[in-house]
Amino acid sequence: MMARQPAAGDRLSNLRKRFFPTPLQAALSLASLALLVTLAWKIVDWAILSAVFTAEGGPAACKAAEGACWSVIANRWRIIMFGLYPYDEQWRSALACLVVVAMIVLSCLPAFWTGKRIAAVWIVGVALFYGLMKGGVFGLRYIGEEAWGGLALTLFIFVSTCFIGFPLSIVLALLRRSELPWISRVTGLIIDSVRSLPLISILFAFAVVVPFMLPGWLQGDKLYRVIVGSALFFAAYQAEIVRGGMQGVAHGQEEAAKALGIGYWHRVSRILLPQAMRNALPATINQFVISFKETSLVIVVGFFEILASGNAAYGTGEWTFAYVEVYAFIALIYFVFVYSLSRYGAFLERRMAVGAR
Amino acid sequence: MFALLRRQKVRNALLQIFFVGTIAAIVIGGWLNAQQTLERQRIVSGFDFLWRSTGWEGNFSLLAATPNDPYWWFFVVGLVNTLFLGVIGLLLATFVGLTVGLARISSNEVLRFLGRIYVDFFRNIPLILQVFFWYAFVTHMPAPRAAYDLGSLKISSRGIYAPVPNVQWEFLLASVVCVVAAIVVPIWLGGTRYLSRPPEQRRGLRVAACLGLLALAVLVFAAGGKAGEPLFSVPELQGLNLRGGMRISPEFSALAIAMALYGGAYIGEIVRGGFKAVGRGQIEAAESLGLTPWRIFSHVRLPLALRAMLPILANQYIWLIKATTLGITIGFTDFFMVVAITINQSGNTLEAIGILMAGFLLVNLSLGALFNHVNKAIALKGNQLRS
Numbered sequence: 001m002m003a004r005q006p007a008a009g010d011r012l013s014n015l016r017k018r019f020f021p022t023p024l025q026a027a028l029s030l031a032s033l034a035l036l037v038t039l040a041w042k043i044v045d046w047a048i049l050s051a052v053f054t055a056e057g058g059p060a061a062c063k064a065a066e067g068a069c070w071s072v073i074a075n076r077w078r079i080i081m082f083g084l085y086p087y088d089e090q091w092r093s094a095l096a097c098l099v100v101v102a103m104i105v106l107s108c109l110p111a112f113w114t115g116k117r118i119a120a121v122w123i124v125g126v127a128l129f130y131g132l133m134k135g136g137v138f139g140l141r142y143i144g145e146e147a148w149g150g151l152a153l154t155l156f157i158f159v160s161t162c163f164i165g166f167p168l169s170i171v172l173a174l175l176r177r178s179e180l181p182w183i184s185r186v187t188g189l190i191i192d193s194v195r196s197l198p199l200i201s202i203l204f205a206f207a208v209v210v211p212f213m214l215p216g217w218l219q220g221d222k223l224y225r226v227i228v229g230s231a232l233f234f235a236a237y238q239a240e241i242v243r244g245g246m247q248g249v250a251h252g253q254e255e256a257a258k259a260l261g262i263g264y265w266h267r268v269s270r271i272l273l274p275q276a277m278r279n280a281l282p283a284t285i286n287q288f289v290i291s292f293k294e295t296s297l298v299i300v301v302g303f304f305e306i307l308a309s310g311n312a313a314y315g316t317g318e319w320t321f322a323y324v325e326v327y328a329f330i331a332l333i334y335f336v337f338v339y340s341l342s343r344y345g346a347f348l349e350r351r352m353a354v355g356a357r
Numbered sequence: 358m359f360a361l362l363r364r365q366k367v368r369n370a371l372l373q374i375f376f377v378g379t380i381a382a383i384v385i386g387g388w389l390n391a392q393q394t395l396e397r398q399r400i401v402s403g404f405d406f407l408w409r410s411t412g413w414e415g416n417f418s419l420l421a422a423t424p425n426d427p428y429w430w431f432f433v434v435g436l437v438n439t440l441f442l443g444v445i446g447l448l449l450a451t452f453v454g455l456t457v458g459l460a461r462i463s464s465n466e467v468l469r470f471l472g473r474i475y476v477d478f479f480r481n482i483p484l485i486l487q488v489f490f491w492y493a494f495v496t497h498m499p500a501p502r503a504a505y506d507l508g509s510l511k512i513s514s515r516g517i518y519a520p521v522p523n524v525q526w527e528f529l530l531a532s533v534v535c536v537v538a539a540i541v542v543p544i545w546l547g548g549t550r551y552l553s554r555p556p557e558q559r560r561g562l563r564v565a566a567c568l569g570l571l572a573l574a575v576l577v578f579a580a581g582g583k584a585g586e587p588l589f590s591v592p593e594l595q596g597l598n599l600r601g602g603m604r605i606s607p608e609f610s611a612l613a614i615a616m617a618l619y620g621g622a623y624i625g626e627i628v629r630g631g632f633k634a635v636g637r638g639q640i641e642a643a644e645s646l647g648l649t650p651w652r653i654f655s656h657v658r659l660p661l662a663l664r665a666m667l668p669i670l671a672n673q674y675i676w677l678i679k680a681t682t683l684g685i686t687i688g689f690t691d692f693f694m695v696v697a698i699t700i701n702q703s704g705n706t707l708e709a710i711g712i713l714m715a716g717f718l719l720v721n722l723s724l725g726a727l728f729n730h731v732n733k734a735i736a737l738k739g740n741q742l743r744s
Contacts, residue, residue, distance in 0.1 A: 018466060025465055032467040036474075175376075182373040186380055193714070196721045198679035201693055201713055209706050212394045213387035293483040300686055307486055323493040331482045331490075338481040 047328075062322065072322040073329050076313040080329065083149015083304045089141060093152040096132040099125055100155045108344055115269070126163055129156065145223050149304035151333065157227060157305065158295045162288065165231035169238035174268065176243055194236035200300050202229045207301035226301055234291050241287055245280030246272060281352065285345035289338055296334075306330055391707055398704065406703045407432075428699060435695030436716055442612055442691065443678040443720075449617030450677060454624025461629045472625065479622040485683055487619055492611035492687045501599045509591045511599055517610055518592035521603040528581020535574035543567045608689035612681065620677045627673060631666030632658060664735060671728035675721050692716055 020026035050067030054074065062069035073080070082090045103125035112118050133152060136142040148156065175187040194202070206229030211219050219225070249272055257267045277284075299308045307330060313319070314326040407429040460472035479487070496514050499505065504513035511518040522529055543563035547556055554562075582588050592599045635658050643653045684691040696713045700706050 028463075028465045029467045032465070032471050036467065036471060180369050180373050183376050186377055190380075193718070196718050197714060198682040198693065198717065200682045200685065201696075201710075201717070204693075204697060205710055208700060209391075209710055212391040212706055215390060296483040296485045297683075299485070307483075307489065311489070321497075323490070323497065327486060327490045327493070331486055334483055334486065335478075335481050339477065342481065 068325050068328075069322045070325060072314060072319045072325050076319070076326075077329075079150070079313045080306065080309050080326070081150045081152075083153060083309045084147050085149060085152070086141075086143060086147065089135075089143060092132045092135070092140065093148075093150070096129045096152050097155055099128045099132065100159055103129075103159070104341075115273075122163055126159060129159065145221055148223075150309045151306050153303060154295050154305045157223075157230065157298055157303075158292050160227045161230045161234050161291060161295070163231075164228065165234035165238060165291075168231060168235035169242055170273070172235055172239035173242035173246065176239065177246060191236045191239055194233060195240070199230070199233050199294055200297055202233050203297060203301050205229065222301070223303070226298055226303070230291075230295070230298070234287070237290075238284065238287050241280050241283045242276060244283070245276035245278070248279040249275045278352070282345055282349040285341065285348065289342045289345065292338055292341065293334065306333065388707070395704070395706070406699075406705045406708070409703070428703065431695050431699075432692070432712060432716075435690060435692040436720075438690055439678075439681050439684075439692040440720070442609065442616075442681045442684065442689070445613050446616035446620065446681065447674055447677055449613060450620030450624055453617050453621025454628055457621055457625030458628025458632070461625060462632045476622045476625055479618050480626075484615060484619045484680055485686060487615040488611060488683050488687060491614045492607065495607040495611050495614075501594065504594075504599065509589075511592050513599065514607070515598070515604070516607050517605040518599045519603050519605065520589045520591045522578070523583060523586055523588060523590040524578060524581035525583065528577055532574045532578040532581070535570050535577060539567050539570035539574065542570060606689075608684065608687050611687060612684055612689055615683075616677060616680065620673070620680075623673055624670065627666050627669050628662070630669070631662035634665035635661045667728065667732050667735070671725065671732075674728075675724055678720060678724065679717065 019029045046067045048067075050065060051070055052062050052065045052067070053070045054061075062071055078087070078090060082093045085093045103121060106112055106121050106125075107118055112121055131137055132140070133148060133156065134143060134145070172187060172191060176184050176191060178184045178187075203226055206225045207222055210225055210229075253271055253275070254267065257271050262271070296305065296307045298305055304312075310326045310330045314323050319326075408427050410425045410427055457472050457475050460468045461476070463469060463472075495516075498512055498514045501511075501513040501515055504511040504518075509520045543566050546552070546559055546563050546566060552559065579588065590603075592604075594600075639657055639661060640653060643657045648656070681691055682693040685694040685697060688694075693713065696709045699709045703709075
């Protein structure tokens with residue numbers, strides 16, 4: 001390695017040292033820079049400069065143009081966002097999505113990180129969302145689940161997966177680390193077998209197979225069965241994360257609590273869980289990110305969530321050529337949610353510096 | 358009675374019996390209920406259906422399958438397809454991931470930035486969306502008549518047509534073995550202690566071994582040719598379709614591309630993490646010993662990083678293998694799709710789900726065992742290596 005030279009004052013030599021220290025590095029920098037610029041130019045040119053934005057011209061205007069055909073979005077965005085939800089009531093669907101976004105943002109604020117507050121935010125949020133979507137109260141028209149679709153359905157599945165899955169995961173984690181051998185073994189078996197299966201097959205089983213196994217009055221709507229399946233999958237992974245967090249809590253803590261005669265529930269809820277959740281926070285956020293991306297799998301069991309409605313938006317007749325634009329639009333929506341969540345996770349990880357003692 | 362309940366041991370035993378009993382009751386109750394429902398629908402339970410013929414055809418299969426074949430054969434076909442797609446997807450993803458990971462740890466800032474853009478882009482879009490996109494992309498390629506022509510490789514909406522060797526398979530296998538040996542033997546020669554000549558002076562020997570084995574591979578390959586036919590079957594346009602060569606179906610290529618790009622982003626991060634885990638002191642020690650940057654990379658950083666990333670990599674591989682089930686969304690005949698169709702057609706729901714679970718457990722457990730073995734074999738012995 002070269003000896004470090006004292007920092008030169010002016011900016012140009014600094015730049016030279018950063019990007020062109022040796023001929024090889026210079027060539028590498030230039031090549032990557034060229035790739036970057038071409039890529040950026042191509043995308044800007046395609047997406048903005050030679051794209052068609054208005055819906056008036058229809059498909060014909062798009063075919064003449066070189067770039068992207070955003071008119072398909074202008075034409076079909078309501079299908080993509082709201083699916084089959086009745087046209088006049090779509091503001092409710094949009095409002096419900098905003099409620100979910102607000103709920104997620106609130107849960108990211110440290111002020112809400114106590115068991116009671118986070119539970120309150122989620123219960124109120126889910127109830128609001130459900131009321132808005134389903135109606136039947138406060139003079140809102142009743143709209144059944146079969147008409148739900150698009151972004152609202154995606155968010156609903158995600159939110160209710162977490163809503164059921166998160167408490168379940170804590171229960172599973174506690175059962176798995178129980179001192180009673182049979183309880184921990186059976187729970188371990190359940191967790192491991194759920195984890196070894198692909199999510200699709202679990203969704204499929206809950207949609208198609210479970211109706212055979214349950215008596216009629218217990219079956220419920222397919223949507224809720226699939227949500228239970230996805231929550232179970234989420235809980236199996238999250239339980240291992242929580243358990244990992246619990247292992248990070250020093251043994252002395254629990255022993256001290258026992259020595260003071262503190263009972264099991266108190267010990268778990270006031271001493272073990274707060275510290276374990278703190279250890280597990282980065283991995284938990286990562287799990288939320290993964291589970292948000294995986295909501296899109298419900299398309300397999302026939303739900304009209306955002307990806308399926310996107311397929312429908314370009315799949316019919318005149319717009320079939322515009323698949324890139326539709327997928328780009330949906331990808332952008334996913335990207336906004338997932339990227340901001342994962343950035344937030346990275347920020348937390350840095351802030352808390354878990355693992356650095 | 359109550360005095361008994363106050364005893365810790367008795368209470369624990371009762372709790373456990375209650376817990377296990379509840380779970381068992383749920384499972385058995387569900388099973389019995391399912392039996393009843395199925396009987397009402399006149400579906401014969403049991404595994405006898407495996408020997409009935411299916412009456413459907415897969416659109417992609419490595420092994421020959423006709424509608425007359427029994428169900429069990431289709432399960433095998435599906436599993437082989439899944440494994441094949443999994444292996445190809447894993448190899449491609451590893452390649453992409455290594456490239457991206459090396460870009461992300463390079464000392465060049467622009468290259469690092471490029472790697473970061475790649476990871477952020479591909480990791481934050483659901484895999485299924487990418488699969489759909491690539492499937493739409495490959496099926497929107499021009500028709501066979503106007504196929505893109507890259508030498509003897511042809512790309513059309515019906516799939517990618519590639520030339521394949523047209524030799525007897527025993528000879529093909531032998532020649533592949535020779536090629537593998539041409540890579541392995543020189544490496545072995547470089548490290549073995551069976552030769553008296555010191556490792557630095559074995560260069561000529563290694564080059565000779567490599568070239569000799571490659572030449573042998575070519576000879577074996579040529580010897581296996583069928584009389585009167587060319588050594589390669591090349592796709593040609595005949596009428597409205599392409600004939601000859603090997604067809605890679607759009608479903609397969611879409612899945613393989615998506616898995617490679619998406620998995621590559623994740624593996625890239627794992628590679629970066631592995632290299633970051635190598636202690637600074639190790640590298641400084643190597644530098645102060647005067648090793649060249651390449652030797653530091655290949656003899657210090659890479660071996661240590663590999664050990665750090667292997668356990669995480671194993672999890673990622675298992676995840677990717679499970680992700681092949683996405684094939685059902687675009688109609689690739691994988692293991693899960695065979696199960697789903699079986700349920701649809703024969704109604705033997707519970708049995709089929711059981712086979713599905715068994716199949717994935719088998720694959721995951723064997724992959725896990727393989728990685729555990731590798732992990733143990735290369736684990737650092739002793740505790741002298743602290744950064």
